[in-house]
Amino acid sequence: MRNRHLIEAKAEGLLQELGIHAAPVPVDRVAHHLGARIHLRPFDSRDVSGMLFREDGKPPIIGVNALNGEKRQRFTIAHEIAHLVLHPGKPLILDRQVKVNFRDATSSTATDEEEMQANAFAAALLMPKFLVAERLHHHLERDAHVADVDIVKRIAADFDVSIQAMEYRLTNLGLLSPA
Structure with missing residues (x-):
């Protein structure tokens, strides 16, 4: 695009x-x-x-x-x-x-x-990039061994968006590998 x-x-x-x-x-x-x-x-x-x-x-x-x-x-x-x-x-x-x-x-x-x-x-x-990166860092700092699916759920809840929307966003930002 x-x-x-x-x-x-x-x-x-x-x-x-x-x-x-x-x-x-x-x-x-x-x-x-x-x-x-x-x-x-x-x-x-x-x-x-x-x-x-x-x-x-x-x-x-x-x-x-x-x-x-x-x-x-x-x-x-x-x-x-x-x-x-x-x-x-x-x-x-x-x-x-x-x-x-x-x-x-x-x-x-x-x-x-x-x-x-x-x-x-x-x-x-x-889901602004700067906030997504900050929330991702926050969750990983609290639990470094959290599964990708759980981290996506947690961050989606933080932003009040669907899990699917957050998964796409994290992937498009290069912060999550495509499934």
């Missing part, structure tokens, strides 16, 4: 701007700082986990599927924040032109550059 370092830097810069130096990252606070409103509602399907709705002159709205678990909702908010920061959106005509980004089943298929960037930004926002 192009611009991975830029994406990491943008996410980290946003956290620094807000003075967030501990996990878990309060994604709702980040969204509000950017002027976005979060609406948690059940969607017709679990296939769409979120959307970003932008209309000129109005605050952006991050719609989050209430049918999904809390950890997925947190990732969805971070993903939509990424679209808000990185992408202008795609026009959609309702009764007037608006711009919408959807987080759906294709978001994680690694086929759409904007979706890959949004996922990378969301991971960097929720």
Whole structure:
């Protein structure tokens, strides 16, 4: 993916701007700082986990599927924040032109550059490299013989993210060997 370092830097810069130096990252606070409103509602399907709705002159709205678990909702908010920061959106005509980004089943298929960037930004926002490395060091210092699966579970709990998300993040940061 192009611009991975830029994406990491943008996410980290946003956290620094807000003075967030501990996990878990309060994604709702980040969204509000950017002027976005979060609406948690059940969607017709679990296939769409979120959307970003932008209309000129109005605050952006991050719609989050209430049918999904809390950890997925947190990732969805971070993903939509990424679209808000990185992408202008795609026009959609309702009764007037608006711009919408959807987080759906294709978001994680690694086929759409904007979706890959949004996922990378969301991971960097929720699991910033400097905090992940610090928590990893902390857990290893306490128990040097801990199994990889247990360390991933512990750090995932620290960041209030799924075990799978943390496993991907640790692997992408080069802090865990791929299984």
